[in-house]
Amino acid sequence: MTRTARLLTCLALAGISLCAAPAMAQEAGPFLDGLTGILSDAPAGSDDRAELSGRIIQLIGLFTILSVAPGLLVVMTSFTRFVIVFSILRSALGLNQTPPNMVISAMALFMTFFVMQPVLVAAWEDGLEPLLQNSIDEEQAVPRIGAPFKTFMFANTRPKDLGLFMDIAARSEGAPADVEVEIPATAEDAPWRALVPAFMISELRRAFTIGFLIYLPFVAIDLIIASILMSAGMMMLPPVLISLPFKVIFFVLIDGWYMLAGSLMESYLPPVGG
Structure with a gap:
């Protein structure tokens, strides 16, 4: 692949990303609004809020493990x-x-x-x-x-x-x-x-x-x-x-x-x- 073809490919991918970003944000909006509403409606210290916070932490931990999985595969x-x-x-x-x-x-x-x-x-x-x-x-x-x-x-x-x-x-x-x-x-x-x-x-x-x-x-x-x-x-x-x-x-x-x-x-x- 020549430099011109690579440049055109990168520009095309960048354009697709810019076009898809508003749609992705629009789809994620209701989910984030619902999540914010649940956190705001639940009283501090309640079991629902604690359980939801635990699930969010587990989700973040899962994404972290998936991101470092190739490194773990190599070193262990x-x-x-x-x-x-x-x-x-x-x-x-x-x-x-x-x-x-x-x-x-x-x-x-x-x-x-x-x-x-x-x-x-x-x-x-x-x-x-x-x-x-x-x-x-x-x-x-x-x-x-x-x-x-x-x-x-x-x-x-x-x-x-x-x-x-x-x-x-x-x-x-x-x-x-x-x-x-x-x-x-x-x-x-x-x-x-x-x-x-x-x-x-x-x-x-x-x-x-x-x-x-x-x-x-x-x-x-x-x-x-x-x-x-x-x-x-x-x-x-x-x-x-x-x-x-x-x-x-x-x-x-x-x-x-x-x-x-x-x-x-x-x-x-x-x-x-x-």
Whole structure:
């Protein structure tokens, strides 16, 4: 798409938004007027006003959770490891846009759902479902919903990484620098502020380690092809142009997608299963 086409598209979207804004405001007017009337008619401290205020707060909280859901998906699940490994594999093969980013993200997303299914089921049964049935309140539901994710992250976090953030958190709270901070032994004892970033750097370390092991055979193929071309006197011919089909057929012959996807998911199965 050229710059002119992009500019015209942006102007069209802006015009549609400006035209639709009065209609949206007109439709929302009766609802806001009714809500204002209910709040003004209800006496201060009444049960109706308190219940309505609670519903409004729940609605705002729901919108907030939906807005940060993509970030939570990245930092508290196996999505990070999957998408990084697939991106490194694409670079190792020498394919810049194949598979495209949409395919890599979708594959990593559905593999994440597969691995995280026990965690999601536990969060639903222990916290979210009782909350929707009004069996428990929000204060009881939030720890129950977060407990399975906390257990999953704790099982896949290196103690060294967790100790780093625990030490920094203790120093920020005024603890002496020479005092050794005790690393939590269970997921319940690990604070969120230290567990989440520790889990992230642990996932990044494992993803780059797997990416390094993936790169080695393809680098060997590049070196072999470059040596053959050099010995044949074809120094002007790019080695990548010749090695690319060999790397692709090598990955296909060893059933690389099957091996890689299976290995990535199996690396999480023991912690998730308990």
